[in-house]
Amino acid sequence: MARTPLFVALLAAVNCAAAAKWKGEVKKVDGATYQCKCYSDNSCWPTNAEWNALNKTVGDALQIAIPPGAPCHKMLGNSTTSVYSEAACAEVKANWINEQWLTDHPIANLWPLYTNNTCLPSDDPSIPCTRGFYGEYVILAKTKEQIKTGIDFARERNLRLIIRNTGHDFMGRSTGFGSLIINTHSFKDVKFLKTYSGPGNWTGSAALVGAGVQGRELFRHAFAQKPPVVIVGGECPTVGWGGGYIQGGGHGPLTSIYGMGADNVLSFDAITVNGEYVTANAEENADLYWALKGGGPSTFAVVVSITVKTFPEVPTAGTIININSTHTNDSAVLNKGFHIFHNLANHYTDNGMFVYFELGPGPGRLHIAPLVGPNMDEMKLNEVLKPLFDQLDEAKIPHDRHTRAFPTFFEFYIDMFEDEQPNQNSIVGGRLFTRKDLDDGADKVADAIIFASNNPTPNNVGLSVGHIVDPGHGVPYADNAINNKWRNSSSFVITNVIVSGLESWDEKKQLENVQTNVVGKRLREAGPDGATYVNEGDLNEPDWQQSYWGDKYPRLLEIRKKWDPKGVLYTKTTPGTEDWEVLDYGTKLCKKVS
Ligand SMILES: Cc1cc2nc3c(=O)[nH]c(=O)nc-3n(C[C@H](O)[C@H](O)[C@H](O)COP(=O)(O)OP(=O)(O)OC[C@H]3O[C@@H](n4cnc5c(N)ncnc54)[C@H](O)[C@@H]3O)c2cc1C
Ligand SMILES: *[C@@H]1O[C@H](CO)[C@@H](O)[C@H](O)[C@H]1NC(C)=O
Ligand SMILES: *[C@@H]1O[C@H](CO)[C@@H](O)[C@H](O)[C@H]1NC(C)=O
Ligand SMILES: *[C@@H]1O[C@H](CO)[C@@H](O)[C@H](O)[C@H]1NC(C)=O
Ligand SMILES: *[C@@H]1O[C@H](CO)[C@@H](O)[C@H](O)[C@H]1NC(C)=O
Ligand SMILES: *[C@@H]1O[C@H](CO)[C@@H](O)[C@H](O)[C@H]1NC(C)=O
Ligand SMILES: *[C@@H]1O[C@H](CO)[C@@H](O)[C@H](O)[C@H]1NC(C)=O
Ligand SMILES: *[C@@H]1O[C@H](CO)[C@@H](O)[C@H](O)[C@H]1NC(C)=O
Secondary structure, eight states, rough: OOOHHHHHHHHHHHHHHHHHHHHEEEEEEETTEEEOOOOSSSTTOOOOOHHHHHHHTTTTTTOOOEEEEEEEHHHHHHHBHHHHHHHHHHHHHTTOHHHHHHHHHHSSSSGGGGSHHHHHHHOTTTSOOOOOTTTTTEEOOOSSHHHHHHHHHHHHHHHOEESSSSSSSSTTTTTTOEEEEEEEOOOOOOOEEEEEOOSSSSSSSEEEEEEBBBHHHHHHHHHHHSSSSSSOOOSTTSBIIIIIIIHHOOTTTTTTHHHTTGGGEEEEEEOOOTSOEEESSSSSSSSHHHHTSSSSSTTSSEEEEEEEOOOOOOOEEEEEEETTTTTTOOOHHHHHHHHHHTTTHHHHHHHTTTEEEOSSTTTTTEEEEEEETOOOHHHHHHHTOOOOOOOOTTTTTOOEEEEEESSSSHHHHHHHHOOOOOOOOEEEEEEEEEEEHHHHHHHHHHHHHHHHHOSSSSOOOOOEEEOOOOOOSOOOOOOOOSSSGGGGEEEEEEEEOOOOOOOHHHHHHHHHHHHIIHHHHHHHHHHHHHHHHSSSSSTTOOOOHHHGGGGGGHHHHHHHHOOOOSSOOOOSSEEEEEEEEETTTTTEEEEEEE
């Protein structure tokens, strides 16, 4: 049937009425007017009958969002509902620093600061559990139809929509007050192809990876192939490879020889904010394909699966170095050791290496675990690292070191990388230093990292997590949304201002200011040629558009306006979110309208 102008006009009128019905509050802040999403205390919030109807449509996959610590509390909010259970509470406590357990939970966030430190597993069950910044309802999706239904419901009802994969995000971007959450953790299918024949010029091997697949899980599948293959992924075993990792760009231990995670993506299957199933690759929806590769998570569409290049396995060697209180309590000695190690960053990346390290807090601990030599045996790695070993020995820096080699990257990875600890409270920032920054002032860069790792404020210690990595050296150029600065990167550091989480709102704001304007300022001064990384950065980064994406930003903004003009999706500091703000002490998401 051809659509008559009258039909179109009627349709527009209906849409408009629907939009009016679901309008949230209007708020005035500092002379500006904001229009908010619908929340449970607004008349536009869906009725119980409507939630029940949604539950039917998604085949009973809708649940009330219950914080992971809830079994330790006799009251959940004001309600008489309680999930209190001594046994379940004991399980929560036993798993509070277990990353896999937390990622398997429907809504848990690994970093409690972003939940308002709410409903912790306390010993006193009479303390009520409040939802804090957690959402209200969650769809535990197992099919793409369930995801689509959730997106449609949130769009039509003007609800805050959160896509939650693992809850791993350092910037809290999978948690949102008062939201409808779609959990994508169950999308675990992985299929391997010997030869890829889709759009693009790749005819090598590939894998089709579900959005919920996690790092080590993916590496295991790849290693089980005959012959075994590798896929570029992060160093952390439980980060969601097909979720935020790829959409932010994704660095990892094989990046210096095979590029960034997103460089290797051949195709996405996704669902748009209008609820349409789309494929995005070199031929279809090429703009979306470009943007999903590094343009920011939860920004352009909801990803369901990803087709990615796989590569041959490589023998890999690694070296671990420790300098800590078992060796010295003299911070000057430790700092000298850190300078020697870090000043060689360009040398490591020139040799196709990746390095993971942790530094801090004072009097000091440097844990380099490991320096990664892909395609190297023990002799070769020791040869590449000779300048490091010689300088440490010459300067008489007390330390421990050992090098080991493995026939494959996978065996190396399982043996030499360590798991991290979740459930810590920190305000995160960071910086990517380029090769030029290191050439121009390696000592200044090292000093800035030492500063960030120790006592950035009189009362708060720091901690830095570093990655020496360069996806631009000997790796073919890939055209995508990843900041060009990555192509000349040398060292990327995440900085933490460690907090208790119990600070008042104002104190938290002051500490955020320390991260941004004290630590961050020092990092920017030491790395004027550098940039920042959207997946592991400061939510208050000044000039974030330029800092996260450089000259790619204008195109990303255009693509965002095309695929999500109304802001169905939202995460702070992603393209096109300039007018949006979370008001009322971290709760209501609203758009500035005048
Ligand atoms: C301990 C640790 C180690 C890390 N190591 C690395 C590393 O080695 N390299 C690296 O590059 N990064 C690393 N990261 C950062 C990591 O890439 C980001 O935290 C990333 O956002 C995690 O994605 P996720 O899907 O697992 O997390 P979630 O917290 O579930 O989601 C993160 C963001 O992605 C969005 N999202 C998730 N799934 C989808 C989807 N299907 N469609 C659309 N949006 C989606 C969410 O809405 C949210 O905005 C690390 C993080 C941690 C905590
Ligand atoms: C959805 O339906 C299932 C099955 O009846 C039920 O267990 C669940 O509690 C319902 N969800 C909500 C939010 O009521
Ligand atoms: C809890 O109850 C009090 C008093 O009835 C009410 O003011 C408050 O809004 C309720 N809070 C929630 C989260 O429902
Ligand atoms: C967050 O925590 C603070 C301090 O405990 C509290 O005053 C505030 O009400 C909490 N916010 C929410 C949304 O729970
Ligand atoms: C594939 O290769 C051809 C010829 O070299 C080139 O013109 C085209 O741009 C390439 N396509 C992609 C998607 O890289
Ligand atoms: C450093 O101090 C700790 C605590 O006092 C002590 O146990 C350790 O032996 C010291 N280390 C050295 C190398 O002296
Ligand atoms: C300190 O160094 C020792 C010796 O190398 C190592 O076994 C230990 O794990 C290190 N401690 C920390 C906290 O890194
Ligand atoms: C990388 O550095 C080289 C040499 O300094 C420079 O020519 C090139 O333009 C840089 N590339 C990017 C993307 O900044």
